[in-house]
Amino acid sequence: MSDILKKICEAKVIEVAEAKKRSPFEVMRRDAESRVLTRDFVGALRAKIAQGQAAVIAEVKKASPSKGVIRADFDPADIAQSYMVGDGKTSAACLSVLTDRQFFQGEPDYLKQARASTLLPVLRKDFMVDPYQIYESRAMGADCVLLIAACLDDAQMAEMEQIARSLDMAVLVEVHDGAELERALKLKTPLIGINNRDLRTFEVSIQTTLDLQKQVPADRLLVTESGIASPEDVKTLRDAGIHAFLVGEAFMRADEPGDALAKLFA
Numbered sequence: 001m002s003d004i005l006k007k008i009c010e011a012k013v014i015e016v017a018e019a020k021k022r023s024p025f026e027v028m029r030r031d032a033e034s035r036v037l038t039r040d041f042v043g044a045l046r047a048k049i050a051q052g053q054a055a056v057i058a059e060v061k062k063a064s065p066s067k068g069v070i071r072a073d074f075d076p077a078d079i080a081q082s083y084m085v086g087d088g089k090t091s092a093a094c095l096s097v098l099t100d101r102q103f104f105q106g107e108p109d110y111l112k113q114a115r116a117s118t119l120l121p122v123l124r125k126d127f128m129v130d131p132y133q134i135y136e137s138r139a140m141g142a143d144c145v146l147l148i149a150a151c152l153d154d155a156q157m158a159e160m161e162q163i164a165r166s167l168d169m170a171v172l173v174e175v176h177d178g179a180e181l182e183r184a185l186k187l188k189t190p191l192i193g194i195n196n197r198d199l200r201t202f203e204v205s206i207q208t209t210l211d212l213q214k215q216v217p218a219d220r221l222l223v224t225e226s227g228i229a230s231p232e233d234v235k236t237l238r239d240a241g242i243h244a245f246l247v248g249e250a251f252m253r254a255d256e257p258g259d260a261l262a263k264l265f266a
C-alpha cells in the first residue's frame with residue numbers, strides 16, 4: 001500500500017470507531033435497511049453504452065491530497081444538476097461524490113445534496129475499511145460503493161460486497177496493477193475500476209488502463225479512472241473499446257462542469 005493510502009486508511013479506522021460511538025452498528029444497519037429503492041448504477045452505465053455514448057461517472061470533488069483545493073466555489077447540488085443536463089445531448093450517466101472530510105474536504109451531506117437534486121445514481125467515494133461503512137453509505141443514500149483493492153484483503157472485499165448486494169447497492173472495485181486486478185475478479189461485481197493514478201507518486205497515465213485491459217474478461221464493465229483530461233485521451237480509450245469513464249478534476253476546474261463534460265465527450 002502506498003504511504004498516502006496507508007495514512008488515509010489508518011485515519012479511517014479511527015473515524016469509523018468514533019462514528020460507531022455516535023451511531024452503533026445495529027442502529028446504522030437498521031437505518032440502511034429502512035431505505036427504499038436504490039437507483040440502478042450499472043444499468044445507467046450500460047444504457048449510455050447501448051446508445052453508443054460514453055458512460056461518464058462525473059465526480060463532485062472539492063479538493064484532493066495531490067492537488068489541494070480544486071474548486072473553491074463548491075455547490076454540490078448545482079454541480080450535480082449541471083452534470084445531469086450536460087449540453088442537452090451529452091450528459092453524465094452517474095455521479096461520484098467524495099465524502100471523506102480529512103483528505104478530500106468532502107462531506108456526507110454533499111452526497112445527499114447531489115442525489116436529491118438529480119435523478120442520477122450516486123457512488124459514495126470514500127475509503128472503506130469496515131463493513132459498518134457499507135451500511136453507512138446506504139443510510140446516506142448511496143447507490144454504489146467503492147472498494148479499493150489495495151486497502152482490503154480478499155475476505156474483507158467479499159464480505160463488503162455481500163453486504164452491499166444485500167442492500168441492493170452496486171460495487172465498483174478499484175485496482176492499479178495486475179495482482180490487484182486478479183483479486184478484484186474474484187468478486188461478483190461487473191464494475192472493475194482501473195485507477196490511472198499511482199497513489200505512491202501521484203503520477204497519472206492512461207496507459208495503466210490500456211495495459212491492464214487485456215486481463216479484464218468481456219463480461220465485466222471496465223471503468224477507466226483519473227487523469228482523463230483531453231478529447232485525445234477519450235479517443236484513445238474509446239478506440240481501445242473502453243466506454244466507461246470516471247472523471248473529476250477536468251470538470252471541477254470548469255465554470256460549468258456539465259459543459260466541460262459535453263465538450264470532453266462530444
Ligand SMILES: O=P(O)(O)OC[C@@H](O)[C@@H](O)c1c[nH]c2ccccc12
Pocket residue numbers: 059061125126174195225226227228246247248249250
Ligand atoms: O480528478 P480525476 O483525475 O479526473 O480523477 C477522478 C477519480 O478517478 C479520482 O478522484 C479517484 C479515483 N480513485 C479514487 C479513490 C479515492 C479518492 C479519489 C479517487
